[in-house]
Amino acid sequence: MIPPDLLAQFEADYFGRLSVAEQQSLQESLRARPDWQEELRQYHQLWRGLNKLGEDQLRQNLANWENMASSTDEAELLEWYFQNQLSAENRQWIDEQRAANPAFAKRFEAYQKIYHGLDQLGETQFRTRMNEWEKETAPQASATDQTTGRRVALRSYRRVLAIAASVLLLIVAGLLWRNQANDPQALLDDLYTYPVTGNTLGNDSISQAEYLAIFDQAHQAFQQKNYESAVELFTTLSTKVPPDTFVADDLSYYQDNVEWMVVLSRFGAGKTAGDFSQRLRSIADNATHRFQEQAQKLSDQF
Amino acid sequence: MSKYVKDEQLLQQLAYGLEADWQRFYEQERSAFRLYFLKHTSQDPEAIRRLYQDALVVLHRKISREQLVAPLRSSLRTYLIGIGKMLHRKQWQQQTTLWEDDIPEIGEAPSVEAEHERQAAAELVRGLLDRLEEGCREILTLVYLRSYAMDAVKETLGLPSVGAARKRKFDCLQRIRQLL
Numbered sequence: 136m137i138p139p140d141l142l143a144q145f146e147a148d149y150f151g152r153l154s155v156a157e158q159q160s161l162q163e164s165l166r167a168r169p170d171w172q173e174e175l176r177q178y179h180q181l182w183r184g185l186n187k188l189g190e191d192q193l194r195q196n197l198a199n200w201e202n203m204a205s206s207t208d209e210a211e212l213l214e215w216y217f218q219n220q221l222s223a224e225n226r227q228w229i230d231e232q233r234a235a236n237p238a239f240a241k242r243f244e245a246y247q248k249i250y251h252g253l254d255q256l257g258e259t260q261f262r263t264r265m266n267e268w269e270k271e272t273a274p275q276a277s278a279t280d281q282t283t284g285r286r287v288a289l290r291s292y293r294r295v296l297a298i299a300a301s302v303l304l305l306i307v308a309g310l311l312w313r314n315q316a317n318d319p320q321a322l323l324d325d326l327y328t329y330p331v332t333g334n335t336l337g338n339d340s341i342s343q344a345e346y347l348a349i350f351d352q353a354h355q356a357f358q359q360k361n362y363e364s365a366v367e368l369f370t371t372l373s374t375k376v377p378p379d380t381f382v383a384d385d386l387s388y389y390q391d392n393v394e395w396m397v398v399l400s401r402f403g404a405g406k407t408a409g410d411f412s413q414r415l416r417s418i419a420d421n422a423t424h425r426f427q428e429q430a431q432k433l434s435d436q437f
Numbered sequence: 438m439s440k441y442v443k444d445e446q447l448l449q450q451l452a453y454g455l456e457a458d459w460q461r462f463y464e465q466e467r468s469a470f471r472l473y474f475l476k477h478t479s480q481d482p483e484a485i486r487r488l489y490q491d492a493l494v495v496l497h498r499k500i501s502r503e504q505l506v507a508p509l510r511s512s513l514r515t516y517l518i519g520i521g522k523m524l525h526r527k528q529w530q531q532q533t534t535l536w537e538d539d540i541p542e543i544g545e546a547p548s549v550e551a552e553h554e555r556q557a558a559a560e561l562v563r564g565l566l567d568r569l570e571e572g573c574r575e576i577l578t579l580v581y582l583r584s585y586a587m588d589a590v591k592e593t594l595g596l597p598s599v600g601a602a603r604k605r606k607f608d609c610l611q612r613i614r615q616l617l
Contacts (some may be wrong), residue, residue, distance in 0.1 A: 139607045150502050175615050181610065185581035187555040192582050193497055196456065197490045200463045205486075208471075212482060215472060224479030226574030370593060374575045376582075394457060410453070410592045417450070417457045423464060424457065 137171050137178075143151075145175060148309070149182050175327075199386060203423065213246045285436075322436055323403050326429045330354065330392050343378035350389065353396065362403030369397045394418060395426035402433065445507040452500050454585035463493060465512055473518055478525060488528070492521040501584035565616050573609035580606050 137145065144161055147153050149287055153161065163172060168372035215221050216229055235239040330350075353368035372393045398414050401407060415437065438443055450458045467489065474485045496517055496526050500507040505516070579585040579593060593603040 136611070139611075141611070142607055143603070145496045151504065174614070177614050178610070180558055180617070181562060181565075181614060182581075183555055184558035184560075184565075186563055187559035188500075188581060189584060190494060193494060193584075194490065196460070197463065197493060201486065201490065204464050208482065211471075212475070215475065220472060221475050222477060222479060225475050227479065228481050287447065324440060328439065333543075369486055371575075374579055374593060386612050389521065390456070410589065413450070413453065414455065417455055417461070421457055421461045423460070424450065430566070 137174055142178070145178065146182065150186075150309045169331060185430050209242065210246060213243060214250060217247065232347065249327050253327070261371070319402070322433070323399065326433055327357065346372070346375065346389075349375075351398075357396065357400055357403070360403070365396070365400035366404050366406060369393055369400055370405050373397055391395060391425040393432065395424075399433070402437070407437070439508045441509040441512055444509055447513060448500065448505065448509065452503070452586055454501065454579075454583060454589050456583070459497070459616055462513075466517055469514060470518060470521060474521060474525070480525070480529070481577045488524060491524050492517055495520045496522070497584065501586075557616060562613075565613050568616055569609070569613055571611055572605075576602070576606055577609050577613065 138289055141161075141164065144153070144157070148158055165175065167307055212221075212229070215228060221229070229243075235245050349368055349372055353365055353372060354361075356368055357365040377389065381389065394414070395418060398411065400409055400416065415434050416429055418424050418426055419434045426429070447462070451462060470489050470492070471485055472483070474488060475482065476481060478485075480488065496505070496513075509516070511519070514585065527595065543552065568575070576590060579590050580587075585593065587599045587602050587606075590596070590606070591599050594602065594605075596602045
């Protein structure tokens with residue numbers, strides 16, 4: 136049998152991670168052991184299959200993300216059209232769509248009116264603002280010293296009030312934060328919501344039933360403050376291939392929930408070392424994540 | 438000091454393998470990629486949508502196999518568009534497209550494995566994975582199907598070290614091979 140250290144090198148070679156010199160050295164090891172040829176061939180077959188499965192899974196994810204992201208594509212495309220940013224061929228493609236598709240032609244006209252109107256409105260408002268700036272600077276140029284002095288004093292007074300209000304706000308916010316930070320359980324209760332289930336479409340299958348059972352069990356553990364168990368169960372779910380009966384909405388819903396609950400459970404169990412911060416940040420920075428707001432709140436406290 | 442510090446931080450995040458980070462990257466880069474190819478090519482939006490996904494697959498492969506590492510010589514966006522240009526050339530055989538910028542072409546070694554061979558291997562391995570015990574299936578799924586870095590595998594499975602994660606991975610690889 137090929138020893139693990141060498142197997143790691145054969146794998147690195149298969150996936151293109153070795154230098155030329157390392158590849159040559161490895162080939163020499165292989166020439167010295169013809170009895171490894173068949174075993175290596177089998178590993179190549181496994182890596183080929185695993186690689187393809189991984190790519191299939193990635194493409195499935197890309198398709199799901201595409202569905203979520205493409206709802207504003209038409210508006211964006213037409214905006215580029217009106218801004219004259221498209222190639223001649225793509226402008227022509229849009230013109231052909233207008234000619235062939237009356238519904239699209241109507242939407243095109245509607246967007247055209249909107250963008251043109253927004254353009255005009257923007258220009259009008261900008262002119263209005265310029266006029267206001269003009270008025271603000273003109274009187275100042277002709278003010279007497281006394282008047283100027285009073286204006287300066289008033290501005291300073293307002294400024295002092297504004298600063299005082301900000302400081303007061305910070306003090307109050309700090310007190311509130313300290314209260315919550317001193318009580319992690321209150322924070323956990325605030326950030327946790329029981330999920331809405333039962334809206335999954337498609338036929339019940341054993342794998343779907345199993346997935347949902349573990350999901351429910353994990354949430355029960357969390358509600359009973361058995362955070363260690365909740366961590367284990369949610370982490371298990373995060374490593375499972377989701378049921379293939381889930382449609383894109385379900386997939387997104389459960390994935391977001393599980394991702395967030397892994398983080399929240401770990402916080403409850405005090406397991407905040409390792410990649411905890413990274414996981415929390417990746418949710419807090421993700422505008423499309425269902426639990427972005429909660430993650431940001433936890434991130435601020437943490 | 439690298440010129441692309443933020444991009445290198447993002448690269449490190451993506452290399453870790455978490456899906457949420459890849460999804461965010463996908464959404465973040467989508468518009469810029471689309472506009473670039475809508476502006477500079479004759480391909481329609483649907484073709485460019487497919488090109489974007491193909492480019493992401495290539496980028497994902499390069500990052501998960503540590504073929505793209507710091508220090509970067511361009512931003513990740515530039516690199517991704519470069520991959521798109523390379524794929525565009527291969528797919529549409531257009532040697533004469535004049536790119537009006539200096540985003541470099543990215544060379545990519547041609548694949549020598551036919552698609553049907555890869556598909557057959559995938560089906561075989563899918564069956565083998567189903568026959569494996571849960572622990573081994575978990576770790577092989579994380580490493581090969583979800584391209585988690587070893588650090589991420591160690592954290593997800595609660596293993597004591599990266600070395601332990603690597604050892605378990607190869608133990609499980611040997612077990613699945615024995616099922617062949």
